[in-house]
Amino acid sequence: MSGYVEQGEVVRNEQIGSDVWIMDIHAPKQAAEAKVGQFCNVRVADSTAPLLRRPISYAGFDAQKGIITLLYRVVGKGTEIMTRLVPGDTLDCLGPLGEPFVTSKNMLLVGGGVGIAPMLCIASHLKEGEEAQVILGFRNESETFWADLFKDTPVKVHITTDDGSVGTKGFPTAIMPELINANTFTSVMTCGPTPMMKGVAQVAKELNVPCQVSLEERMGCGTGGCLGCACDGAGGKRYKVCKDGPVFPAEEVFF
Structure with missing residues (x-):
């Protein structure tokens, strides 16, 4: 599965640690189909710098609300750009990607x-x-x-x-x-x-x-x-x- 490209709307973007942030994004297609262990590949800027997307594991998803939750650590330019996003901004999200965990009893x-x-x-x-x-x-x-x-x-x-x-x-x-x-x-x-x-x-x-x-x-x-x-x-x-x-x-x- 190659996932969906969604222009997700940022609902929350809060700092919870010295270099760790939590972000809720309205991306209903991903929220409906994501499985535990899969990830979202985000494009943090419309320009070519930084060029590559950033892979971030789903920390949660809510199909009813259409929300995906991402936890990320600021380690470079791309993730630093993410900290500037505020509710109402959009983020180019590709997902759900990858093979999930197979859960057990x-x-x-x-x-x-x-x-x-x-x-x-x-x-x-x-x-x-x-x-x-x-x-x-x-x-x-x-x-x-x-x-x-x-x-x-x-x-x-x-x-x-x-x-x-x-x-x-x-x-x-x-x-x-x-x-x-x-x-x-x-x-x-x-x-x-x-x-x-x-x-x-x-x-x-x-x-x-x-x-x-x-x-x-x-x-x-x-x-x-x-x-x-x-x-x-x-x-x-x-x-x-x-x-x-x-x-x-x-x-x-x-x-």
């Missing part, structure tokens, strides 16, 4: 950084009979504002911090064995920095829980045409992260 969600966005999306869209717990990994207390986003979801939140200022000291993998041994998780879903995801995937493998990972790669077209986001897969395969992913079984891309 009892999930352990593990997120770090802006990789928390797709975990929030899963937590906000649990199907009947599904439940989940989430581990959020932060560097320190200043980043724990992310946890507030889960207050209206039915999931139990566990926090780890590198310095131990909040929750458990260490990385998310520090508490995974205890949680997995105390629960009957049917799958692990993770998104965040690659070293974190590799660690999560390894623990899940050791404890025999299927794991899906959402890769974060630089993308050009977002639709599989430019090969800019290609990655190596198991057995000598080559994958286009934007089209074949961004969600993969962990063993397909971490081997």
